[in-house]
Amino acid sequence: MSLLQLNELTHSYGSRKFINWKDRSKKILSNISLFLEEGTCLGLLGMSGAGKSTLGKVILGLERPQYGKVLFQGHDIYNTDKHSYQKIRRDLQAVFQDSYSSVNPRMTAEQIISEPLENFEKLTLSEQKRTVIELLERVGLSEEDLKKYPNQFSGGQLQRINIARAISLKPKLIVLDEAVSSLDMVNQTLILELLKQLKADFGLSFLFITHDIKAAYTISDRLGVLEKGELVELYDDKNQFFTSVHPVVKEMRDSMLAEYPRFRSVRRA
Template sequence: MSILEVKEVSHSYGSSRSFWRAPKEVQVLSDVSLSIDEGTCMGLLGTSGAGKSTLGKVILGLEKPQKGQVIFQGQDLYTMDTITRKRIRRDLQVVFQDSYSSVNPRLSAEKIIGEPLENYERLSPAELQRTVAHLLDMVGLNAADMKKYPRQFSGGQLQRISIARAIALKPKMIVLDESVSSLDMVNQTNILNLLNELKSEYGLSYLFITHDIRAAYTISDALAVMEKGKIVEVCHDKNEVFSSQQPTVKNLVASILPEHPRNRTLTSRANFSANSQ
């Protein structure tokens, strides 16, 4: 059963007026359709400018599309009433790429994680503190960390804080927008393992937005590939991506470097360099 359905979504942005040119609309999404089953992870791949993050904003209710529908748990996000929207909103959370800019630097970890709980739950101060301590433990930190501020955490630790905040309300789905791309390989692996554990334990659904096919393959059950605002390939089994003949997908696969340098050909280096820019 699908927890999320995106139906023929199109969206564009207006370019600014200049002395020589009248403003015009730039199409960023064009008839995008996508569905995610309960308890699964859909990896959304594409190069920079493909429209991945804009689609993420549309799914989160942050950017109203000019055409199409976003159906979450059977409800249209853009036609539901305010009360229903608030109820549905707690089940749809997000973890952004830049963990530092996505938190208030003047708030402690306790306040950052506790904010959604204060908005939706009626907990006593003692209950709130116990819940935050439990959430910190779930993401591999400890209760003493709740008194620290963002500047006292590494990037990987702060991303764990963001994940703890995202799971605080026990959501049904989390949008992960380039959530590991700014981390080193060790922290990437640790965060991906954590996300897999949380998915298995709580039956979470993910939309994993990334340009990194290796990270997407590690965590995803299925893969969708975007190019120029369109879905150009959907692999319901992630292993299908390696046999795809779609040019964009083939370029993404070709960008994967062998682990040992001696196995890296000039072609693979060139492809990796071109696709990383």
């Protein structure tokens, strides 16, 4: 059984034209089916407007699809009992693009990371503080950062705090929605290396949603390509992305800045 399985997901945003009451729904996702195995990372690539963020919201249980199913550990997240849903909430976490809007600016790093622990664990105050310190150190920060507020951190440091919060419950899957896109190249590289290490150490699974080909290639085991709400390509071997003749994939490759020899040779081909 796959950790995550999407079956024929279809979703539209509807609106009405009041003059003649004509339905003008816009299809955002169309008949998407895929799976993700435990301990792996599936990278989902797509340009702006491809439907990536909407798909992430549907998988996280934030936006119910009109058709299709989202199965997490065999449970339909939109049609399950209360006990199973609580387990899904614990085992399915997220890290979003904007590290600052993802946190309460009035909360300290300790309070931010403690939120899920308070909701799902029964720890004493001393146990909780010790756990938070361990999580901070695990993502490259320190006990000295406990009482700092979001505005006292750089973007890269605050994203580390978001990652610490996401891993605090030792989830099965983390959805990373453009999680490194707002960072500079140095911090992107550091965060990607951190995520790879956490994946190896904790057996985590990632759904890595991005428009950044190099970031997706760095961290992913498999790659998929979204275009106008459709899953147009899905590769079990991520290197197949660089030999695909699909016009959308070729356009994405052509738009990529070839900073490394591997990518330069692909572009010439």
